[in-house]
Amino acid sequence: MKRRAVMSSLAVASLLPGIARAQTPGRVYRIGTVITVPMSDPTTATVLDELKNNGFILGKNLTVDPRGVSLRPDQMMEAARQIAEAKVDLILTGGPAATKAAQAATSTIPILTIADDLVGDGLVDSLANRRGNTTGMSILSADLDGKRQELLIELLPTAKKMAMLWDGTNTKAALLQARAKESGVDMLVLPISKPDDIEPALKKAKADGATAINILGGSIQFAMRQKIFDTATALGLATMYQWPEGVREGALAAYGPSLEQMFRQRGRQALKLLRGARPSDMPIEQPTTIKLVLNLKLAAQLGITVPPTLLQRADEVIE
Numbered sequence: 353m354k355r356r357a358v359m360s361s362l363a364v365a366s367l368l369p370g371i372a373r374a375q376t377p378g379r380v381y382r383i384g385t386v387i388t389v390p391m392s393d394p395t396t397a398t399v400l401d402e403l404k405n406n407g408f409i410l411g412k413n414l415t416v417d418p419r420g421v422s423l424r425p426d427q428m429m430e431a432a433r434q435i436a437e438a439k440v441d442l443i444l445t446g447g448p449a450a451t452k453a454a455q456a457a458t459s460t461i462p463i464l465t466i467a468d469d470l471v472g473d474g475l476v477d478s479l480a481n482r483r484g485n486t487t488g489m490s491i492l493s494a495d496l497d498g499k500r501q502e503l504l505i506e507l508l509p510t511a512k513k514m515a516m517l518w519d520g521t522n523t524k525a526a527l528l529q530a531r532a533k534e535s536g537v538d539m540l541v542l543p544i545s546k547p548d549d550i551e552p553a554l555k556k557a558k559a560d561g562a563t564a565i566n567i568l569g570g571s572i573q574f575a576m577r578q579k580i581f582d583t584a585t586a587l588g589l590a591t592m593y594q595w596p597e598g599v600r601e602g603a604l605a606a607y608g609p610s611l612e613q614m615f616r617q618r619g620r621q622a623l624k625l626l627r628g629a630r631p632s633d634m635p636i637e638q639p640t641t642i643k644l645v646l647n648l649k650l651a652a653q654l655g656i657t658v659p660p661t662l663l664q665r666a667d668e669v670i671e
Contacts, residue, residue, distance in 0.1 A: 375407060375408065375413065375626065375627060378413075379413065380413050380414070380415060381408060381413060381414050381415075381441045381442075381626050382414075382415050382416075382417065382438070382439075382440040382441050382442075383414065383415070383416045383417065383440060383441065383442050383443070383444060383622075383626075384416075384417040384419075384420055384435030384436075384438065384440035384442070384443045384444070384461075385416065385417065385420035385421055385435075385443065385444045385445070386420045386423065386428050386431055386432050386435065386443065386444075386445045386446075386450040386451075386453055386454050387420065387421055387422075387423065387444065387445065387446045387450060387571075388422065388423055388424075388446065388447070388450070388571045388572065388574070388575035389421065389422065389446075389574070389575045390421050390422045391416065391418070391421050393575075394611075394615075395611065395615045396421075398612060398615040398616060398618075398619060399444070399615055399618050399619040399622060400414075400416075400619070401619070402615075402616050402618075402619025402620060402622075402623065403619055403622060403623060403626070406623050408623070408626060417435050417438060417440060419431055419434055419435060420432070420435050420443075422575075423450070424546060424547075425449050425545070425546070425572075428449055428450050428453035429453045429456065429457075431453070432450075432453040432454045432456065432457040432458075433457045435454075435457070436454070436457035436458040436461060439461070440461060441461070441462075441625075441626060442461070442462050442463075442464060442622060442625050442626055443458070443461055443462070443463045443464070444464050444465075444618075444622065445463060445464070445465040445466075445488075446465065446466050446467065446571055446574070447465075447466075447467050447468075447521065447570065447571030447574075448467055448468075448473040448474075448475060448521055449521075449571065450465070450571065451463065451465040451467060451473075451475050451486065451488075452475070454486075455475075455484075455485075455486060458485070459484075459485055460485060461485065462485055462486075462487070462625045462630075462631045463485055463486040463487075463488075463631065464486075464487060464488050464618065464621055464622055464625060464631075465486060465487075465488035465489075466488050466489045466491065466614070466615075466618055467488070467489075467490060467491070468490070468491060468492075468493035468494055468521065468569040468570070469490055469492070469493065469494045470488060470489075470490040470636050471490065471636070472494060472523065473521070475488075476636060478636075479635060479636045479638075480635055480636075481631070481632060481634065481635050481636050482632055483632050484631065484632060485631050485632075486631055487621065487625075487631040487632075487634040487635075487636065488618070488621065488636065488637070489614060489617065489618060489621070489636065489637045489638065489639075490636050490637075490638050491569065491594075491608070491609060491614065491638070491639060492609075492638060492639060493568070493569030493594060493608075494523070494524050494569075496569075496594065496607065496608055496642070497516075497524065497528065497566065497568050497569060497594075498524065498527075498528060498531065499607060500566055500592045500593075500594065500607045500608075501516070501528055501531065501532060501539070501566050501592075502535075503592065503605065503607055503644065503662070504564055504566050504590070504592040504605070505532065505535050505537055506659065506661075506662055507564075507590070507592075507604075507605060507656070507658065507659065507662060508563060508564055508590060508656065509659065511537060511563045511564060512536065512537060512538060512561075513537065513538045513539075513540065513560070513561045513562050513563065514532065514537055514538075514539055514540070514562050514563060514564045514565070514566065515539065515540040515541070515542050515557040515560075515562040515564070515565050515566070516528060516529075516539060516540070516541055516542065516565070516566045516567075516568050517542050517544060517550075517553065517554075517565055517566070517567045517568060517573055517580065518541050518542060518543055518544070518568050518570075519543075519544050519545065519568070519570035519571070519572045519573060520543060520545065521569075521570050521571075525541055525568070528566075529541065539566075540557060540560060540562055542554070542556065542557055542565075544572055544573075545572075546572070547572065547575070547576050547579070550572075550576055550579055550580055550583065551579075551583050554580070554583050554584055554587055554589065555587065557587075557589065558587045558588070558589060562589065563589065563590060564589060564590035564591070564592065564604075565580075565584055565589050565590070565591050565592070566592045567580060567591060567592060567593050567594065567603075568594075569594050577593070577598060577601060577603075578601055578602065581593075581598070581601060581602030581603050582602060585602060585650065585653075585654070588654060590604045590605070590651075590654055590656060591603045591604050591605070592604070592605050592606065592607070593605070593606040593608075594606065594607070594608040595608055595609075595610075595611040596608060596609075596610055596611070596643045596644075596645040596667075596668065597610070597611045597612065598611075599645045599646070599647045599668075599670055600670065602650075603647070604646070604647050604650050604651060604654065604656070605644070605645065605646050605647065606643075606644075606645045607642065607643070607644045607645075608639075608642060608643070609639030609640075609641060609642055609643075610641065610643065613639075613641070614639060617637060621634065621637070643667040643668065644662075644665060644666050644667050644668075645666065645667060645668040645669070645670070646658060646662070646663070646666045646668075646669050646670070647670045648669055648670060648671045649670060649671060650670075
């Protein structure tokens with residue numbers, strides 16, 4: 353009877369190859385990355401902390417290939433190729449360029465990404481995600497960027513000129529411009545393709561009469577968020593950002609899902625993949641909670657009076 357039970361269990365396991373399994377004792381698991389941020393960035397640390405809480409400990413049974421961090425877009429293809437050749441167990445990516453570089457490098461190693469719109473960017477076929485070696489989270493930026501613009505216009509009701517910081521990945525930039533015009537606001541587009549473009553772009557916005565910046569979702573904007581906040585504030589420009597935590601880092605306002613919660617979720621996805629789950633068995637996940645956060649201290653510094661109706665709707669206010 354014992355033998356029959358064992359054979360039955362093995363048969364079930366063979367029919368369900370996508371079910372996650374516990375990590376193998378004594379094995380060292382290897383993660384590769386194709387990301388624009390350094391290992392010290394809180395987002396990477398959050399993923400690693402979630403893995404640590406579940407038995408994958410950096411320096412013991414887990415290593416991270418150092419070649420794929422703090423990358424510029426032009427470095428991603430080569431980094432992805434090297435990491436794929438190293439036959440890591442999992443590749444973490446962020447944004448369309450990094451994910452496409454990883455997909456070009458391997459069709460077998462699981463790729464876990466986080467991007468503005470996984471389906472719209474062509475990274476997966478659908479949210480159901482029934483094929484391929486890529487899964488991850490789609491953070492709805494293409495839709496939320498429009499809502500952030502509406503909130504920014506509501507925050508500055510007398511402003512006639514604003515700008516959006518755009519890295520070319522958001523296909524709705526022209527639509528956002530048109531919608532702003534309907535509200536009586538001339539929305540400038542500030543294209544950036546590398547970190548060195550940020551300061552000149554913001555200075556141009558100020559020189560052209562813009563009073564605020566809608567920071568569209570994108571990997572460059574995310575990696576360089578502190579520089580964007582600091583430069584914009586020094587120029588007297590209000591900033592709207594995609595992650596609520598950004599308000600504590602220097603943005604005036606933010607509307608979107610929690611960065612901490614999303615990257616905890618990303619860590620749990622990584623856990624499943626390291627334990628043997630197949631990417632094609634993991635549907636694309638999306639945020640379920642959106643928050644509006646305002647920085648009244650910075651508003652006062654910039655000479656901005658936040659409308660009472662907006663204050664009433666805020667989930668968090670920093671004073």
